[in-house]
Amino acid sequence: MKKIIMTGTLAALLTFGGLSVPALAGPVDAVVESAWSRASIGMNRPGAAYMTIRNTGDEPVTLIGLSTPLAMMPEIHETKTNAEGVSSMSAAGEIAIAPGESVALEPGGLHAMLMRLQQPMTEGETFPLTLLFVDGGEVTVEVPILGIAARGPED
Amino acid sequence: MRRRTIAGYGAAGAGAIALTLFVGWWRVDGPGAPEPIGQRPMALTEMDFRLTDHEGNEVGPETLIGRPTMAFFGFTYCPDVCPTTLSDISGWLDDLGDEAKQLNVVFITVDPERDTVEAMAEYVSYFHPAIRGWTGPEGQIARIADGFRAAYERVPTEGGDYTMNHTASVFLFGAAGRFVTMIDYHEPREFAVPKIRRALEEETEGAT
Numbered sequence: 538m539k540k541i542i543m544t545g546t547l548a549a550l551l552t553f554g555g556l557s558v559p560a561l562a563g564p565v566d567a568v569v570e571s572a573w574s575r576a577s578i579g580m581n582r583p584g585a586a587y588m589t590i591r592n593t594g595d596e597p598v599t600l601i602g603l604s605t606p607l608a609m610m611p612e613i614h615e616t617k618t619n620a621e622g623v624s625s626m627s628a629a630g631e632i633a634i635a636p637g638e639s640v641a642l643e644p645g646g647l648h649a650m651l652m653r654l655q656q657p658m659t660e661g662e663t664f665p666l667t668l669l670f671v672d673g674g675e676v677t678v679e680v681p682i683l684g685i686a687a688r689g690p691e692d
Numbered sequence: 693m694r695r696r697t698i699a700g701y702g703a704a705g706a707g708a709i710a711l712t713l714f715v716g717w718w719r720v721d722g723p724g725a726p727e728p729i730g731q732r733p734m735a736l737t738e739m740d741f742r743l744t745d746h747e748g749n750e751v752g753p754e755t756l757i758g759r760p761t762m763a764f765f766g767f768t769y770c771p772d773v774c775p776t777t778l779s780d781i782s783g784w785l786d787d788l789g790d791e792a793k794q795l796n797v798v799f800i801t802v803d804p805e806r807d808t809v810e811a812m813a814e815y816v817s818y819f820h821p822a823i824r825g826w827t828g829p830e831g832q833i834a835r836i837a838d839g840f841r842a843a844y845e846r847v848p849t850e851g852g853d854y855t856m857n858h859t860a861s862v863f864l865f866g867a868a869g870r871f872v873t874m875i876d877y878h879e880p881r882e883f884a885v886p887k888i889r890r891a892l893e894e895e896t897e898g899a900t
């Protein structure tokens with residue numbers, strides 16, 4: 538347990554401005570690109586973060602969860618809109634990414650749902666988000682916080 | 693003997709399943725179904741509701757008559773669909789430029805318990821200034837949603853919180869209050885602005 542926490546800290550230290558470095562807990566050939574999130578109003582409302590996760594290795598990788606000091610309950614969610622136009626959100630479960638493939642977390646689909654914020658998400662700041670993979674692998678990325686009305690990583 | 697008993701249970705079981713399926717059909721698709729959602733919204737002139745806008749003004753269907761209207765249901769605790777739609781709407785309004793000044797643009801909460809007038813005021817302030825936020829008593833929200841044929845549902849989440857499932861389409865009405873069309877979530881962006889123009893050009897006459 539202690540080892541995992543130390544590794545997380547190390548991973549956070551190794552991470553700079555949107556560029557992610559695979560953590561030392563396990564070799565995961567996955568990179569995170571174009572991560573972004575929206576500022577929150579206070580701490581009561583959940584936040585959401587978006588990114589593209591690319592498998593750069595020769596083996597499939599499976600994303601199983603998230604961890605961040607920003608939120609007590611981070612979870613990969615999926616928004617679905619049914620034939621009647623009604624949108625709903627639920628936990629997405631495990632996400633397998635084939636070698637060379639990528640998965641996009643983007644508005645209206647998959648997203649990193651940040652429930653129970655520990656502090657407000659302030660425009661212009663960043664926060665570390667760790668992606669947890671099967672077999673103990675981790676990738677930590679520093680996620681920029683954009684405005685509430687942001688539409689994408691360039692906004 | 694024993695075999696027959698099992699067969700008997702089997703038949704009873706099959707009967708029960710058939711009955712369950714029938715009851716399910718009756719309630720979901722059959723004559724006992726609630727009014728299907730996804731049917732055409734009423735004209736604003738036929739609707740009846742009293743709500744409050746984010747500046748504390750009392751509003752109703754008559755507030756919208758006389759100018760074309762773009763309206764959307766959501767809630768401010770919505771982290772994904774609602775801010776995305778509101779920023780899409782803000783983008784469309786920017787694209788329309790001066791034309792957008794003729795439009796009523798309304799964001800109606802389906803979560804009045806948390807979305808007070810003050811919460812709506814703060815939330816809409818982050819988006820295009822034309823967007824108005826409407827809230828009100830749960831019974832009145834139910835009436836406007838019914839008029840729009842919009843659906844919403846409170847869904848409990850872990851830790852005693854809740855989220856709302858809701859219709860995510862953007863509704864467009866002409867100046868006389870007649871429903872024109874809607875912009876579905878995930879519809880290509882290029883389709884949205886021409887649809888809004890259709891609502892802007894809708895004849896003022898001929899509304900029911």
Ligand SMILES: [Cu+2]
Nearest residue numbers: 614626650772
């Ligand atoms: Cu979510």
